[in-house]
Amino acid sequence: MAVRDLLWEALRRRPRHLVRLLAWSFAEAAPSFASGQAIAHALDDGFAAGRPMTGLGWLAMLAAAWLAAAVGARQVLLSIAAVVEPFRDTLLRRVVGGTLHRAATSGAGPDSAAVARLNRQVELARDSFGAVIAVVRSFLFSVVGVVLGVLTLMGAVLPLVILPLVAGLALFLMSLPAMARLQRELILAEERTSASVAAMVDGLRDVTACGAEERVAAGVGRDVDHQARTSRSLARLTAARTLSLAVGGWLPILMVLAATPSLVRDGATAGVILGTLTYVAQSLTPALGSLVQGVGVNGVRLVVALERIVQTSARPAAAAPGSAKLPRGVLLRLRGVTFAYGPRADPVISDLDLAVRDGDHLAVVGPSGIGKSTVAALVAGILRPRSGRILIGGVPVGNLDRADLCRARVLIPQEAYVFRGTLGENLTYLADEPSESEIDKAVDAVGMTDLARRLGGYAAEVDPSELSSGERQLIALTRAYLSPARLVLLDEATCHLDPAAEARAEEAFAGRDGTLIVIAHRLTSALRARRVLVMDGTRAQVGTHEEMVAASPLYRDLMGRWESPVTTEA
The missing domain is CATH 1.20.1560.10 (ABC transporter type 1, transmembrane domain)
Incomplete structure (x- = not known):
């Protein structure tokens, strides 16, 4: 037809x-x-x-x-x-x-x-x-x-x-x-x-x-x-x-x-x-x-x-309210998840168990290359685990069709994607026909009001090559904020923003109705989160900031290096 x-x-x-x-x-x-x-x-x-x-x-x-x-x-x-x-x-x-x-x-x-x-x-x-x-x-x-x-x-x-x-x-x-x-x-x-x-x-x-x-x-x-x-x-x-x-x-x-x-x-x-x-x-x-x-x-x-x-x-059609298979309260659960980049390679993720409740705010920290982005890709359904199960709303990620998966989660990677078109088209691409007031609210919450004004408003044409990395991240973050997804994955999605802009964006998503997982590149993200997942290569621990300081030597070491003053000679 x-x-x-x-x-x-x-x-x-x-x-x-x-x-x-x-x-x-x-x-x-x-x-x-x-x-x-x-x-x-x-x-x-x-x-x-x-x-x-x-x-x-x-x-x-x-x-x-x-x-x-x-x-x-x-x-x-x-x-x-x-x-x-x-x-x-x-x-x-x-x-x-x-x-x-x-x-x-x-x-x-x-x-x-x-x-x-x-x-x-x-x-x-x-x-x-x-x-x-x-x-x-x-x-x-x-x-x-x-x-x-x-x-x-x-x-x-x-x-x-x-x-x-x-x-x-x-x-x-x-x-x-x-x-x-x-x-x-x-x-x-x-x-x-x-x-x-x-x-x-x-x-x-x-x-x-x-x-x-x-x-x-x-x-x-x-x-x-x-x-x-x-x-x-x-x-x-x-x-x-x-x-x-x-x-x-x-x-x-x-x-x-x-x-x-x-x-x-x-x-x-x-x-x-x-x-x-x-x-x-x-x-x-x-x-x-x-x-x-x-x-x-x-x-x-x-x-x-x-x-x-x-x-x-084909793009997945926007589902009518109440028609999606997922319940409104998204619960993310990883059970015994193991993943390796190749059949004979050592696992990057080994037997990981994790439960993230609806409305939670989780920061994932660990040394570079430890597998933090791999966790985000597994949760988003981009990668498939070698073993174990990943469930969103009690449904295995692999069993969700594209429309339901897109409405359940949105992933913003480090290199944000912006396409040629109007600013409004870029911001509302994942949204279900938001009103202009809803767009204004999202733009203000994420902190891109000045950028939107400088670009000429929502009807202005956007050339990605003329935007800085941070400006592209602000556009992608606002797009994710407007999406219907209950689970937002920020994989170092604010790394090109200054600390103040990063804090404002993360706080906007923390106050948004839904669940937030941040792959942290600055430990301030861990301090803002309700819970922290520490990955150290042999095991993963999760808890509040205070609990991780007491239980994880790696987390204490990371925090100590971050908090240590930088001395200079006169």
């Missing part, structure tokens, strides 16, 4: 160009009606009757029809482009929008490889859409011209032309589902092959160093072989297209020739027979061939490409 809606919307939004396309199609299709008429009359009324000038006049009329068709063809191409190019822009916005949404909600940054693959699908959809419009329109106008022309010559001939055409179309339509299935498999196989080859090239040094050449080559080879098998299966279906073209395009010629004696007895002239054959050979058969090729290849590619674009770039 989504694919059909996309196509219908692309046509419905360009009515003026569609009218122009139909108008010029009449001119382009002029030879479809004029060819048989001109040949029949040139023969019967001209050359066969001893009036060569009359025959030449009819042929001149046919030449004029072809000139009109040439002018019409140019205008038709321009009209098709006017419909297809906005369609391409719509698809690109959908792809980029979906990518931006995933980047903003996951904190993982944009997946440039996925964008490149989807951009290829967009270009494929654009080209296929234009080709389908061209061939379907040409076929319909050609069939109408041929039917009217044959009826004008001799109505008794029409069944000999139309019945085989209907049979050929039926054979072609019956083969379309199998073509669509194989074309879909081929696109997926191409993506898998591209991904496996890219991964192999990126890790070539590691593959060689580990002696894994044979294993990696076997994996890539399987993907290549699967793509080749799918391509061969799709190629075999061309036989169905050839059969439908033979039945619908060439069988009418044989039937007309076989019925010629009977038609002559009924009054058909040589011009009528030759004109009918001209209609079939010069108009109907080429139009059917273009339709079979265009829809059988480009039409199938169009549908499959749009399905891929819709599936992989």
Whole structure:
């Protein structure tokens, strides 16, 4: 249904160009009606009757029809482009929008490889859409011209032309589902092959160093072989297209020739027979061939490409109040979570148990590289643990669909993501249509009022390259503040702010309805938090600041170094 809606919307939004396309199609299709008429009359009324000038006049009329068709063809191409190019822009916005949404909600940054693959699908959809419009329109106008022309010559001939055409179309339509299935498999196989080859090239040094050449080559080879098998299966279906073209395009010629004696007895002239054959050979058969090729290849590619674009770039719709699977009170629980970056690597997180109640404010501290950001990525669902369970609202993170996960948590990483667009679009990207007063409240709470005024207000265009790291962090923090997520994860998301601005932002989130987890880069974040999770590489301890000072030597050491005065010599 989504694919059909996309196509219908692309046509419905360009009515003026569609009218122009139909108008010029009449001119382009002029030879479809004029060819048989001109040949029949040139023969019967001209050359066969001893009036060569009359025959030449009819042929001149046919030449004029072809000139009109040439002018019409140019205008038709321009009209098709006017419909297809906005369609391409719509698809690109959908792809980029979906990518931006995933980047903003996951904190993982944009997946440039996925964008490149989807951009290829967009270009494929654009080209296929234009080709389908061209061939379907040409076929319909050609069939109408041929039917009217044959009826004008001799109505008794029409069944000999139309019945085989209907049979050929039926054979072609019956083969379309199998073509669509194989074309879909081929696109997926191409993506898998591209991904496996890219991964192999990126890790070539590691593959060689580990002696894994044979294993990696076997994996890539399987993907290549699967793509080749799918391509061969799709190629075999061309036989169905050839059969439908033979039945619908060439069988009418044989039937007309076989019925010629009977038609002559009924009054058909040589011009009528030759004109009918001209209609079939010069108009109907080429139009059917273009339709079979265009829809059988480009039409199938169009549908499959749009399905891929819709599936992989869709943004989760905002859930209606009370419709999300998660309860309002989010409870985060980690049970025996272990994670390592690689099957043989030492665990970064080992057997971690943690419970964070709704409304809690937790700071995660520890030395650099100890795994603090890994904890945030695990909770956000970006990474999957080797063992153990992570539950939000009692539901395993892996079981939540994207819409529920996005409404349950938001992660702001150290390098905040801002996209080209208005400031308002950047701030409300994750929100459920907030009012301007709600935006004002969030902007004031996080501390970006001066920045919003300096940028020119919510309608001002934002160029990320012209913003400092701290300004991008303020925009991302306000975006997270406006989101419906009950769990906010700040992974050093204030590291580019000065201490006062950092304190204001964290206090804003602490006062916001929900749960806050801060990956601390300054120990002042731990002092502001209700509880502290101390990670020391062998175990993790959680408690209040006072409890951690008493129980954790590492925490005391970190606090002592932070609180020690810096002395300078005079």
